[in-house]
Amino acid sequence: MEIVYLKSIDSTHKYLQNFITKNGYKNPLAVVTQNQTNGIGSRDNQWVGNAGNLFFSFVIDKSYIPNDLLPQSYSIYFSYLLKEILEKHGSTIWLKWPNDFYIDKSKVGGTITNLKGDLIYCGIGVNLIDVENMYSSLDIKINIETLLKEYFTVIERKKSWKQIFSKFLIEFDKSKVYKTTINDKKVSLDTAVLNSDGSITIDNKKVFSLR
Numbered sequence: 001m002e003i004v005y006l007k008s009i010d011s012t013h014k015y016l017q018n019f020i021t022k023n024g025y026k027n028p029l030a031v032v033t034q035n036q037t038n039g040i041g042s043r044d045n046q047w048v049g050n051a052g053n054l055f056f057s058f059v060i061d062k063s064y065i066p067n068d069l070l071p072q073s074y075s076i077y078f079s080y081l082l083k084e085i086l087e088k089h090g091s092t093i094w095l096k097w098p099n100d101f102y103i104d105k106s107k108v109g110g111t112i113t114n115l116k117g118d119l120i121y122c123g124i125g126v127n128l129i130d131v132e133n134m135y136s137s138l139d140i141k142i143n144i145e146t147l148l149k150e151y152f153t154v155i156e157r158k159k160s161w162k163q164i165f166s167k168f169l170i171e172f173d174k175s176k177v178y179k180t181t182i183n184d185k186k187v188s189l190d191t192a193v194l195n196s197d198g199s200i201t202i203d204n205k206k207v208f209s210l211r
Helices: 012-023 071-088 144-156 161-177
Strands: 002-006 029-033 054-061 094-096 100-103 106-116 119-126 179-182 185-188 200-202 205-207
Touching: 012 029, 012 054, 012 106, 012 119, 029 144, 054 144, 071 094, 071 100, 071 106, 071 119, 071 144, 071 161, 094 161
Parallel strands: 002 029
Antiparallel strands: 029 054, 054 119, 094 100, 100 106, 106 119, 179 185, 200 205
């Protein structure tokens, strides 16, 4: 994975997509910054980020993912891989369905994933310092270069979706005290059932995350 570090940028996700559109895709590429001024959040919302936090996006083609990983499971998969690395370094971080990083009851980051042809774009933001009046921050100090090196190494190992899902299934109970947005409405997850493809079933309706 080639990693490009930028001092400041509006959105790593937009930058990367524009770069690939202009130059074409040759190899996996990541763009990283600690100051993102106009990031993309879920449902086209803005992801508010202060200078000093971690924002990165990467693009890979489908040959870099396990055979059992489906598009609707991408965000959970890539989020959970990062969560495991942060846990290894001492964090108590957990993943709220389908793409939000939490410390205890406070959101500290999130993931957004897009599929364009055979290319998978994944953008991740994690607060390393508190965002005033909005979100909390990661509960450990970690070197960004070390973290990303470990993360992209794990991605290259192509852990199966089955492996990740079996662990996320246990953690999913933590999500049930929260709500998620479905068709622009807040819906409680207390009765939600997590399906093997990463979707959930609520009131006999199957809901996929397309983030």
